[in-house]
Amino acid sequence: MxxxxxxxxxxxxxxxxxxxxxxxxxxxxxxxxxxxxxxxxxxxxxxxxxxxxxxxxxxxxxxxxxxxxxxxxxxxxxxxxxxxxxxxxxxxxxxxxxxxxxxxxxxxxxxVTARRAAVLQQRRSSFLADAGPLLDASLDPDSTLDSLTRMSVPFLGDVCIVEEIRHDEVRRLAATGTDRSAMREARPDDPVVRAVRSGRAEIVRTDRLLGRPATAIIAPLKARGTIRGAVVFASFSPGREYGAQDLVLAEDLALRAALAIDNARLYENLGAVAHSLQQGLLPERLPTLAGMDLAARYRPAGDGSLIGGDFYDVLPRRDGLDLVIGDVTGKGARAAALTAQVRHTLRTAAQYEDSPSRILDVVNRTLLAERGEGGGRYCTVAMARIELNGSAHATICCAGHPMPFVVRSGGDVEPVGKPGSVLGWVPDPKLLDVTFELGRQESLVLFTDGVTEARTTGDQYGLAGLQELLRAAAREDASGIATRVDRAAAHAGARRDDVAVLVARHVGNG
Structure with a gap:
């Protein structure tokens, strides 16, 4: 041998x-x-x-x-x-x-140590290259934090958590692989406290952070001269030993994440910018159309400092008009971007598709095509196409959105449409067109769920309350009906959701 x-x-x-x-x-x-x-x-x-x-x-x-x-x-x-x-x-x-x-x-x-080291280095480089777009994909701080923790497991450890120090407490902001809502006293010997105060990353062996023995890298989240907190990558495997290259990788990722989180927070809290953007996502004024009386109202949730997810639009056509109202997921700049995308897609598809259901299917396919690993982008929409030719013949489709009400001239209030699928969720959504006639002096009222979730006397008045309100406003013009709905929302005080209402009243050709 x-x-x-x-x-x-x-x-x-x-x-x-x-x-x-x-x-x-x-x-x-x-x-x-x-x-x-x-x-x-x-x-x-x-x-x-x-x-x-x-x-x-x-x-x-x-x-x-x-x-x-x-x-x-x-x-x-x-x-x-x-x-x-x-x-x-x-x-x-x-x-x-x-x-x-x-x-x-x-x-x-x-x-094969050298070969594995080369492969690992390539994986680290690819990981950082992929991390940038994921961290920058959202201007919502919570989404950014969730992206950071999700992308890090299992590449950097079995667990990833993000924590901050506030009022002498260590508070957990996000986590993957462990409890998301932990809180503890900010003691000087706590490794997260040490990393935040020193501004230096370190490798530690600890059972304090996660309640069991673990090896962890703790890297401060530092952006624009301020340390916001720390990110922890921890492994429970005795075979995993963090080294100098792991520490460098963690520090690099923490720097990128800190900047992305700081950017998200800046965008979230710019109230003036939010207001300006919100106005830009709604029609500057409603069109004037013979035979139709139109009115709309919008009221943001809370103090209005965040861009809401509700929107409406009116699209004139040669033989009538399209009415659209919807609600996208999220708040802030992410909601603004999604709203702009949905409105643009709706406006484009309305020029060549012949029914609301086909138009909304285009929106659904667009949202699915842009779905990423960070999660989906969803919206609900109610769309009505009204053809004016002496009479007002309407076709409506509801995609996960509350069904609109028709206020009849005699005072009756009835829902129109059939329930359908949320857009951006499945490739074959349930989208059903329903036709109806809108007689003279009758109104179609489209609204978002913030309307029915409003509280006027301590209780949600819901659909029944809205029907009662509309019944009392049956003889009013479009502006009067919209104002009543808006005032009911205003009396609700702090709201969890935006309020949008769009009213189209058929007044004939005179």
């Missing part, structure tokens, strides 16, 4: 017939790879190469292959005589005698 010493591959023979399956031959490359002398290896089971970081699953696979008398290949973390780790690609195969009995196992070993 002297020729085996000329290769770079470690080679050994074991004897499964002897007690504890010992090594009976090794070549020189094996000894050079492991740092042992031949007399320290021969007669021993191969397990002496295992250590704290050796994956039990890989060892189990080797044991099963030996028991099944079959070949197998694994990559396993082994340890040299001096305790230094190396990645070992191990191939074993049985050797049989003339009667088919296994008399030896051959083991081939290749040190």
């Amino acid at each position: 002297a020729g085996l010493d000329l290769s770079d591959t470690g080679f050994l023979l074991t004897d499964p017939r002897r007690d504890d399956h010992p090594i009976v031959y090794v070549n020189d490359p094996f000894l050079e790879m492991t740092g042992y002398a031949a007399d320290e290896v021969l007669g021993r089971n191969c397990r002496f190469l295992q250590g704290e970081g050796t994956d039990p699953a890989a060892i189990d696979e080797l044991r099963r292959a030996i028991a099944d008398e079959r070949p197998t290949t694994v990559e396993v973390l082994n340890y040299r005589k001096d305790g230094s780790p190396f990645w070992n690609q191990v191939y074993i195969t049985p050797v049989r005698d003339g009667d088919g009995h296994v008399v030896h196992f051959i083991g081939l070993q290749i040190d």
Whole structure:
């Protein structure tokens, strides 16, 4: 077997017939790879190469292959005589005698540490390249925090958490792989407190953060000279050892995340900008159309500092008009971007599609096409197409949106349309067109769910309350009806959702 010493591959023979399956031959490359002398290896089971970081699953696979008398290949973390780790690609195969009995196992070993390091470095570079767009995909702070924690698991650990220090407490802002709502006293020896106050990342072994032993990298979130908190990447695996390259990667990601989070917070809190953007997402004025009386009202949730998700639009046509009202997910700049996209898609599709359901299907396909790993972008819409030719013949489609009401001239109030699917959720949404006639002095009232969730006397007045309000306003013009709905919302005080209402009253051709 002297020729085996000329290769770079470690080679050994074991004897499964002897007690504890010992090594009976090794070549020189094996000894050079492991740092042992031949007399320290021969007669021993191969397990002496295992250590704290050796994956039990890989060892189990080797044991099963030996028991099944079959070949197998694994990559396993082994340890040299001096305790230094190396990645070992191990191939074993049985050797049989003339009667088919296994008399030896051959083991081939290749040190693949350098190869794995190169692959890992490439993965780290790709991870950072992919992280930037994900972190910048949203101007909502919560979404940005969630993106940071989700993208980090399992690449950087079993758990990722983001925490901040406020009022002598450490508060958890986001987490993947553990409790999202933990809180504790901000003690000086707390590793998160230490990282925030020092501004330096560090690798720690701790059982305080997660209630069980873990190795963790803690990196401060620093942006524009201010440390906002810290991000923690933690591993429970004894085989995972964080090193200098992991620390550099964590610091780089934390810097990018901190800037993205800070940008999101700046955008979220610019009230004046929000108001300006909100106005730009609604029609500057409603068109004047013969035979139709139009009015709309919009009232943002809370103090109006965030861009809301409700919108409405009126699209004149040669033989009538399209009425649209909708509600997109989220608040702030993300909602503004989605609203602008939905309105633009609606306006474009309305020029060539012949029914509300087909127009809304175009919106649905557009939202699905742009869905990313950070989650979907959804909206609800109610759209009515009214054809004016002496009479007012209407077709309506509701995509996950509350069904509008028709206020009849005699005072009756009835819903029109059929329930349909939220847009951006499934590729084959349920979108149903329903036709009806809108008589003279009758009104179509489209609204968002903020209207029916408003509280006027401490209780939600809901659809029944809205119907009663509309019944009382049956003889009023479009502006009067819209004003009544808006005032009811104003009396509600603080609201959880925006309020939008669009009224179209058929007044004939006079």
